Amino acid sequence: MLKNKDTIKKIQIKGLDFKIFKSGIKKNSTDLLLITLPKFSSISGVFTKSNTPSASVIDCKNKINLKNNSIRCLVVNSGNANAFTGIKGIKAVNKITKFLSTLYNCNENEVYSSSTGVIGEELNPSQITYCIKNKRPAFVNSIKEAAKSIMTTDTFPKYTTSKVKYKNFEANVIGIAKGSGMIAPNMGTMLAYIFTDLNISSKVLQKILTNENDRTFNSITVDSDTSTSDTCLLISTNQLKNRKINNFSDKFLNNFKKCISNIMLNLAKQIVIDGEGAKKIIEITVKNAKNVNSAKNIAFSIANSPLVKTAIAGEDANWGRIVMAIGKSYEKIDQNKIKIRFGKHLVAKNGMKYSKYSEKNLTEYLKNKEIKISIDISMGKQKWTVYTCDLTEKYIRINADYRS
Amino acid sequence: MLKNKDTIKKIQIKGLDFKIFKSGIKKNSTDLLLITLPKFSSISGVFTKSNTPSASVIDCKNKINLKNNSIRCLVVNSGNANAFTGIKGIKAVNKITKFLSTLYNCNENEVYSSSTGVIGEELNPSQITYCIKNKRPAFVNSIKEAAKSIMTTDTFPKYTTSKVKYKNFEANVIGIAKGSGMIAPNMGTMLAYIFTDLNISSKVLQKILTNENDRTFNSITVDSDTSTSDTCLLISTNQLKNRKINNFSDKFLNNFKKCISNIMLNLAKQIVIDGEGAKKIIEITVKNAKNVNSAKNIAFSIANSPLVKTAIAGEDANWGRIVMAIGKSYEKIDQNKIKIRFGKHLVAKNGMKYSKYSEKNLTEYLKNKEIKISIDISMGKQKWTVYTCDLTEKYIRINADYRS
Numbered sequence: 001m002l003k004n005k006d007t008i009k010k011i012q013i014k015g016l017d018f019k020i021f022k023s024g025i026k027k028n029s030t031d032l033l034l035i036t037l038p039k040f041s042s043i044s045g046v047f048t049k050s051n052t053p054s055a056s057v058i059d060c061k062n063k064i065n066l067k068n069n070s071i072r073c074l075v076v077n078s079g080n081a082n083a084f085t086g087i088k089g090i091k092a093v094n095k096i097t098k099f100l101s102t103l104y105n106c107n108e109n110e111v112y113s114s115s116t117g118v119i120g121e122e123l124n125p126s127q128i129t130y131c132i133k134n135k136r137p138a139f140v141n142s143i144k145e146a147a148k149s150i151m152t153t154d155t156f157p158k159y160t161t162s163k164v165k166y167k168n169f170e171a172n173v174i175g176i177a178k179g180s181g182m183i184a185p186n187m188g189t190m191l192a193y194i195f196t197d198l199n200i201s202s203k204v205l206q207k208i209l210t211n212e213n214d215r216t217f218n219s220i221t222v223d224s225d226t227s228t229s230d231t232c233l234l235i236s237t238n239q240l241k242n243r244k245i246n247n248f249s250d251k252f253l254n255n256f257k258k259c260i261s262n263i264m265l266n267l268a269k270q271i272v273i274d275g276e277g278a279k280k281i282i283e284i285t286v287k288n289a290k291n292v293n294s295a296k297n298i299a300f301s302i303a304n305s306p307l308v309k310t311a312i313a314g315e316d317a318n319w320g321r322i323v324m325a326i327g328k329s330y331e332k333i334d335q336n337k338i339k340i341r342f343g344k345h346l347v348a349k350n351g352m353k354y355s356k357y358s359e360k361n362l363t364e365y366l367k368n369k370e371i372k373i374s375i376d377i378s379m380g381k382q383k384w385t386v387y388t389c390d391l392t393e394k395y396i397r398i399n400a401d402y403r404s
Numbered sequence: 405m406l407k408n409k410d411t412i413k414k415i416q417i418k419g420l421d422f423k424i425f426k427s428g429i430k431k432n433s434t435d436l437l438l439i440t441l442p443k444f445s446s447i448s449g450v451f452t453k454s455n456t457p458s459a460s461v462i463d464c465k466n467k468i469n470l471k472n473n474s475i476r477c478l479v480v481n482s483g484n485a486n487a488f489t490g491i492k493g494i495k496a497v498n499k500i501t502k503f504l505s506t507l508y509n510c511n512e513n514e515v516y517s518s519s520t521g522v523i524g525e526e527l528n529p530s531q532i533t534y535c536i537k538n539k540r541p542a543f544v545n546s547i548k549e550a551a552k553s554i555m556t557t558d559t560f561p562k563y564t565t566s567k568v569k570y571k572n573f574e575a576n577v578i579g580i581a582k583g584s585g586m587i588a589p590n591m592g593t594m595l596a597y598i599f600t601d602l603n604i605s606s607k608v609l610q611k612i613l614t615n616e617n618d619r620t621f622n623s624i625t626v627d628s629d630t631s632t633s634d635t636c637l638l639i640s641t642n643q644l645k646n647r648k649i650n651n652f653s654d655k656f657l658n659n660f661k662k663c664i665s666n667i668m669l670n671l672a673k674q675i676v677i678d679g680e681g682a683k684k685i686i687e688i689t690v691k692n693a694k695n696v697n698s699a700k701n702i703a704f705s706i707a708n709s710p711l712v713k714t715a716i717a718g719e720d721a722n723w724g725r726i727v728m729a730i731g732k733s734y735e736k737i738d739q740n741k742i743k744i745r746f747g748k749h750l751v752a753k754n755g756m757k758y759s760k761y762s763e764k765n766l767t768e769y770l771k772n773k774e775i776k777i778s779i780d781i782s783m784g785k786q787k788w789t790v791y792t793c794d795l796t797e798k799y800i801r802i803n804a805d806y807r808s
Contacts, residue, residue, distance in 0.1 A: 052731030052739045084727040086740060086756035119724025120757050223710045224628070225725075226732035306627045306710070307803055314804025320523025321629075323488040327456030328630035335456045336490060352490030353524050392804075393797040399711055400718025400796075 011161040011172045013197045014239045015041075018146045020139040023131040025079035025117070030138050030149035032131060035074040035193070036104065041237050043071040043112070044206035046213050048230030055082045055089035055123075056113045057229060059097070063109050069202050071235055072110035073100055075128065076191065078150050078178070082115040082123040083228040095125040103132070114191050114231050116152055116178065147176040150191055153398060154180045158270040164259035167252050169242045171198035175263040179271040180222070192217065192232040192267055198256060199238045200245040207248045208257055209234040216264035219296075220387045222275035223395070224304040234260065272387045277394030280312060282371045287383035294331045295384035298375065301329035302386075309391035312371055317362040319347045322373065337378040342371065415565040415576045417601045418643045419445075422550045424543040427535040429483035429521075434542050434553035436535060439478040439597070440508065445641050447475040447516070448610035450617050452634035459486045459493035459527075460517045461633060463501070467513050473606050475639055476514035477504055479532065480595065482554050482582070486519040486527040487632040499529040507536070518595050518635050520556055520582065551580040554595055557802055558584045562674040568663035571656050573646045575602040577663055581671040584626070584678050596621065596636040596671055602660060603642045604649040611652045612661055613638040620668035623700075624791045626679035627799070628708040638664065676791045681798030684716060686775045691787035698735045699788035702779065705733035706790075713795035716775055721766040723751045730779065741782035746775065 015038035023032040045064045047057050063069060075096060082089045097111040104111075115123060139145035147157030159176040179190030209232065217232060238244070245253060273281050284302050289295035302308055305325040311318040322340055326333065336351035343365050346354045365371075371390075419442035427436040449468045451461050467473060479500060486493045497517055505512040519527060543549035551561030563580040583594030613636065621636060642648070649657060677685050688706050693699035706712055709729040715722040726744055730737065740755035747769050750758045769775075 048731075049734060050728070050731030051734060051737050052727045052742075081724070084724060084739065084752065084756060086754055088756060118722070119727050120752065121724075122757075225709050225711045225728060228728055228731050305629050306799070307629045310800050310803035313800065316804060318522070320485070320488060320525070323456045323523050324454070324629060324632055327452075327454030327632050330453060330455060333455050335488065338456075348488065348524065350490055352488060352492060353526075391800060393800045395710070396714050396717065396795060396797045396800060399714035400720060 011163065011174055013172050013174060013195055013237055015237045016174070016195050018141050018143070019137040020142065020145045020149045021131050021135055022138050023077065023127055023135070025077055025127060030145065031078045032128060033076040033146050033149045034132060037071055037073065037235065038237050038239060039072060039106070040070045041072070041235055042200055042202040042205050043069055043233060043235050044202055044209045045231065045233045046209055048227055050226055050228050050230070052084060052228050054115055054229045055085060055093045056115050057231060058090070059093045060112050060114070060231060063112060066109055070110055071112055072104050072106040074112045074114075074193070074233070075100060076114045076150050077128060078116050078152055080115055080117040080121055080123045081119045081229050083119045085120065085122055088122055092123045092125040096128050099129040099132070112233070114229065116150065116191055116229050119228060143174060143176060147178070150176070150178040152178065152180065153276055154178050155274055158267055158274070160263055160266045162259050162263055164255050166198055166242055166256055169240050171196055171240055171256060173259055173263055175267050177267040177271060180274050180276050190217070190227065190230055190271060192264070194232070194234045194260065194263055196236045197239045198236055198245070199240050199242045200236050204245055204248050205234050205236060208260055212257070212261040212264050215385070216261060216268045219385060220268045220272050221300065221303050222272065222278070222389055269387055272389050275389035276398045277392040277396070278389030279392060280369055280371055280390045282309075282312060282373065282388050282390065283385060284373045284375070284388065285383060285385045286375045286377060288380060289377045289382045289384070290332070290380040292382045292384060294379070295377070295382050296386070298326055298329045298331050298377065299384050299386040301325045302373070302375070303388035306391055309388065312366065313390035313392045315363065315366040317359050317366060319362070322375070323348070326375065333377055333379060339376040339378070341374040342366070415567065415578055417576050417578060417599055417641055419641045420578070420599050422545050422547070423541040424546065424549045424553045425535050425539055426542050427481065427531055427539070429481055429531060434549065435482045436532060437480040437550050437553045438536060441475055441477065441639065442641050442643060443476060443510070444474045445476070445639055446604055446606040446609050447473055447637060447639050448606055448613045449635065449637045450613055452631055454630055454632050454634070456488060456632050458519055458633045459489060459497045460519050461635060462494070463497045464516050464518070464635060467516065470513055474514055475516055476508050476510040478516045478597070478637070479504060480518045480554050481532060482520050482556055484519055484521040484525055484527045485523045485633050487523045489524065489526055492526055496527045496529040500532050503533040503536070516637065518633065520554065520595055520633050523632060547578060547580060551582065554580070554582040556582065556584065557680055558582055559678055562671055562678070564667055564670045566663050566667055568659050570602055570646055570660055573644050575600055575644055575660060577667055579667045579671050581675060583675040584680050594621070594631065594634055594675060596668070598636070598638045598664065598667055600640045601643045602640055602649070603644050603646045604640050608649055608652045609638050609640060612664055616661070616665040616668050619789070620665060620672045623789060624672045624676050625704065625707050626676065626682070626793055673791055676793050679793035680802045681796040681800075682793030683796060684773055684775055684794040686713075686716060686777065686792045686794065687789060688777045688779070688792065689787060689789045690779045690781060692784060693781045693786045693788070694736070694784040696786045696788060698783070699781070699786050700790070702730055702733045702735050702781065703788050703790040705729045706777070706779070707792035710795055713792070716770065717794035717796045719767065719770040721763050721770060723766070726777065726779070727752070737781055737783060743780040743782070745778040746770070
């Protein structure tokens, strides 16, 4: 459902160019992605809210905030996050940026970068500039290989594509992402890059990205940990012949907004499915809450509970842990009004176990790969959905010895 | 260091009486603890802030809040939490309370109870009243066996004792506790009962308990999950011949306050050491923070990070994850001012890896059973310490199939 590999070849965005390298930062796989775009391509971005952001995140944020921002190229490396590397980290980004601005004859402010990998290790900028200057790309213009080159503990590359109508024009959209652990984003998330050819201003793109981010990338969690490098960029080559879109409220834009939202949710779900060690995807919906924040807090309290996630990993019908997780959200609720459903199975009602509760049915349901939990709070009308995965012994094995 | 088993026999509190039963709630171990006290014993308590509290917690809270509260007996069962059991749960508590008030010829408000175990399962009150009425205790007046009877996934019973001077009198203090998973309390915590014979009002006891709770039981976390049943009671038989203490500011009371604080911290650390699947205890101190809340939030952000805890389980010197966890606390900090120490080893300074950092030394240090992490934020003068444990595959194994 989530991997549109069949349709991937049909989509092309003129002027969008991928080069994929083995720079040597990682031992024996592609680890460097260089993306070039036509002059004056539009750009928008959302980033981690972490107070220990990486050098690239600091640099990208500054450039996005400039008036008349635009992008000519983007370089992404895996294997090193260039985070908590102080002044040396900033200098490394500047050196790479300067090199690329000379190479592509553009302003330094039109060069963007991301880094993902180990925190606290120095990034050697020469390794990247040398590679781009002298090495031949391992692959060219392959979305799949581009997605592969930014993987860390991911087990599969994450990408998706779509076409969408704007008036009489047909715009193309391509999204790639990476992420598997350290996933509980706040504002931006992991690495995700979405490209289109719709002729649209950076300002309008930014508004669309910010709006859609909350119910997509900001509604997933693997382990409640938030990265220092979370970045999501929405970029347009502006090559489609439509008249430049400068108005967010343009009613013809609704399809495009919906399309971007779907692409973001699709990539977000791919990340959760590939959560470190995960065997199951869990969709948690809290409905009839007093307000949106309350629904969101309760949903995340459940989604981040190790005890809920281990019970689901063990296919153990220990639904009482959902009650515990609702309780520790400290949201104002009346426990006698809560209804809890797993799929279609009502398990709790009126502040206690449902009279027709069947442990056998629930245990059977828990064998599914996709678990849907729905909590009716009966306090109002707002709802929120959060996506997460189960917590298995493999998560521990992956992370107890990540660097070796 | 934490288990004062050698001194345990020397401490006796006149009129404090334990009876330990096998009621049958759990298959083949002691699961019921009945504690009786002299008439008009003083009582104070702190409880879970969960919004889905158990029936016993609701009942205890109501009774503690009465004017002229006092305690005559306390009954604790393991194997069933009597939480999310609705009106039936409340009725079960009432039935047990009524039975004991008749048995001990006291007011129902002088009977307290706690339950720990599975959430959402009905508790049969007759099983408890029948047992007390008809069965012979398996043990009498054994602190160790009392602590054993309230265990769930605990691997050892938790208790400690002390003597403390008040003017010319010597007061005795005994504490027992249980807890191993679902440990990230807020206000009260797990089950902990502390007894003394100092002649002191409930009001003063309550103030001492509330004051000391924040830096002891509220500063530990095993898995960030908070129980529906967390309860800590501080009780006095008032049998010591000192004149009744009604003034919290009584300067002769300082030793006693310090003693209670030590007992609470000792029990809290025993709980963390016995954290489900834990092999290591981790002490995290955040110092020179702008204010106490900021220090506390950063310390808990580190202590609750699965990625920090798995790295320590794997003895992997991946200190960058500490940086990540500081960042995701969203506290206002300057990452260029942070210093990070493991024991005496400085690993980060000036926003980057310390120039003399030795991975070999850090890896060696991580082999210890007790890991001390210190973060200097350089933003002010406040500090906070939080205690936690590592996160191992065993935690998953224990919790993926807790009920079978």
